[in-house]
Amino acid sequence: MEVEYRTRLTAVLDVTRFLLKQGLPFRGHDESLSSLNKGNFLELLEWYSLRNEKVFRVVNQNAPANNQMTSPKIQKELANACATEITCTIVDDIGDKYFSLMIDEARDVSVKEQMGVVLRYVSKNGYVIERFLAMVHVPDTSAISLKNAIDCLFAKHRLSLSRLRGQGYDGASNMRGEFNGLKALVLKENPYARYIHCFAHQLQLVIVAVAKDNRIVSDFFQYVTMIVNAAGASCKRKDQLRQHHHDRLVEQLEKVEIARWRRTKIKNPV
Incomplete structure (x- = not known):
């Protein structure tokens, strides 16, 4: 048996x-x-x-x-x-090394606020490793709630906040606030946990700002949005758009306005 x-x-x-x-x-x-x-x-x-x-x-x-x-x-x-075995492997791999913390929150399909936690560290072979650690439900997105969730998560996996050397969040006031933000609460306990504004969020802010100030770019994205909404809301419109694109592509190929792409083998010279 x-x-x-x-x-x-x-x-x-x-x-x-x-x-x-x-x-x-x-x-x-x-x-x-x-x-x-x-x-x-x-x-x-x-x-x-x-x-x-x-x-x-x-x-x-x-x-x-x-x-x-x-x-x-x-x-x-x-x-x-x-999931527990994977998490234990990640924590064991970190060991007593220094690490950085990256956090972002989002609302899931069940209308619950979830906080994603990612750890970044250098492996014993010298490679920079990023590992998703957990998805934690938080009652709200206030700095103190996020900090309490981090403390509970670190205590659960025996991670020490004193070994934290970096923290990366978006630019929201609850995250990067100088006095009451999550960054400030962490720095009060560990002054070596330097804050870095998430590069992806920075890039998004730059793109939005440039698009608003440049009328041509702004109009382009507005037209794209309208086309996507109009075509995506109807299967018939989507099929018509595909057929129109196909007919136009065939016409351009026949007129040699665009070249056919073919994979060719390049023989090495003797």
Whole structure:
């Protein structure tokens, strides 16, 4: 029985790891026995068992009714176990090295405020590594709430704020405020955690400012927005736009206004 249990657990865990690696959903719309598509998890486990006789003998209909290891609760527990192992590997890789912290918050589809946490450090081989650590739900986006969430996350993974040497956020007042922002709260505990305005957010601000001041660029983006909205709202319009582009491309090729691109092999000179 123990051998069968280990075989079943290994097979289910292999399926879980594959779905997590590919970023695929586990559950299906209809997971009943009569369903033609029970979802990625159950369908992949079935496919796996049909190609491995050893697995086939211990899963699905050949497994005990109270030990199928396919329930939604088991799937969540296996996914959480994999996430925990990955997080522990990241924390162990950081060890006692110095690291930097990058944070951004966003609202998810369930209208909950989520804070994404990324750590940046130098590996033992001298490479700069960035690792996503966690997605933390926060009640609000005030600086004190974000700071409390960071403290809890660091305490959970045994990370020391004293080893923090950099922090990168956007330019919002709750993040980079000189007195009550998250940057200031961290600097009060660790004056060596230098703040750097996120380059991606800087670039976005520059592009928006340039687009507003340049009428030609501003008009261009307005026209693009209107075209995307008009074409994207209707399948017929989208098909007409594709057909128009296709006809125009064929016409230009026939008139040799644009050259055909062909991949040619270049022989090395003797």
